[in-house]
Amino acid sequence: MTDVARILAADRAHVWHPYTPMDEWRARHDPLVVVRAEGPWLELASGERLFDSNGSWWVSTLGHNHPRLVAALRAPGARALSLLARGHHPRVGGAARRGGLAAVAPRKLDQVFYSDDGSTAVEAAVKMTVQYHAQSAPRAGKEEDAVPRALDGAFHGETIGATSLGGVEVFRRPFASVLFDCVHVPSPADDVGGCAPSWALAFDAIAELCEQRRDELAGIVLEPLVQGAAGMRFYPPAYLRAVRDPLRLSTTCS
Numbered sequence: 001m002t003d004v005a006r007i008l009a010a011d012r013a014h015v016w017h018p019y020t021p022m023d024e025w026r027a028r029h030d031p032l033v034v035v036r037a038e039g040p041w042l043e044l045a046s047g048e049r050l051f052d053s054n055g056s057w058w059v060s061t062l063g064h065n066h067p068r069l070v071a072a073l074r075a076p077g078a079r080a081l082s083l084l085a086r087g088h089h090p091r092v093g094g095a096a097r098r099g100g101l102a103a104v105a106p107r108k109l110d111q112v113f114y115s116d117d118g119s120t121a122v123e124a125a126v127k128m129t130v131q132y133h134a135q136s137a138p139r140a141g142k143e144e145d146a147v148p149r150a151l152d153g154a155f156h157g158e159t160i161g162a163t164s165l166g167g168v169e170v171f172r173r174p175f176a177s178v179l180f181d182c183v184h185v186p187s188p189a190d191d192v193g194g195c196a197p198s199w200a201l202a203f204d205a206i207a208e209l210c211e212q213r214r215d216e217l218a219g220i221v222l223e224p225l226v227q228g229a230a231g232m233r234f235y236p237p238a239y240l241r242a243v244r245d246p247l248r249l250s251t252t253c254s
């Protein structure tokens, strides 16, 4: 058996691919066996080269095998895994550099909480907002009111908390019984039938909600500028500014 045949057999026997109806897919396709990846290019065992136009589902937005990322992962400091109760200098340095975020988001985005992946980062952000809600007057002690807001069409990851924030019905439906409450508001990327800019209508909706229920607001989670899983739906930066600035809300990005 060749290496490629072995990989295909092992994949067919044991790998459950994400978002894939496996029986149907296995009946029709072999998985792609990638032997090399560089920048936007994937090289297959067959010799074919593919342009990876969605960055392998947008996990590889900097390109594959990026030399600076590879060097950072190989650096000696990258082996220290826990930040619990100790400062680890390459990470702390990264955090300090990220303090530049404060220039973009003056509302004190000068602290960095490290997480494992996007979904867990969203979970951590939700817990932070709920705790903030619970500890801040006039919210103190009313953590049961701390219902997050997210956009229709949103996608924030696969864990239960991130799925609860998600606004794509097909991803939510099978798990409805275990999701927590989240109020979804119209997305600025929604098609509103060609009338006035949809982001303005969306902002009116969220502004109304925030003004009326300000004391209960735990947080708003947004995909900045593009709703990926909803079909790469873009919206203008003005919406992000509109949500953040006049209402003086803490902004969480994923």
Ligand SMILES: Cc1ncc(COP(=O)(O)O)c(C=O)c1O
Pocket: 057, 058, 117, 118, 119, 120, 122, 155, 156, 157, 158, 223, 228, 229, 254
């Ligand atoms: C906007 C957004 N947030 C969060 C996530 C979850 O990230 P991860 O797959 O690293 O858990 C994704 C994943 O596609 C995403 O598109």
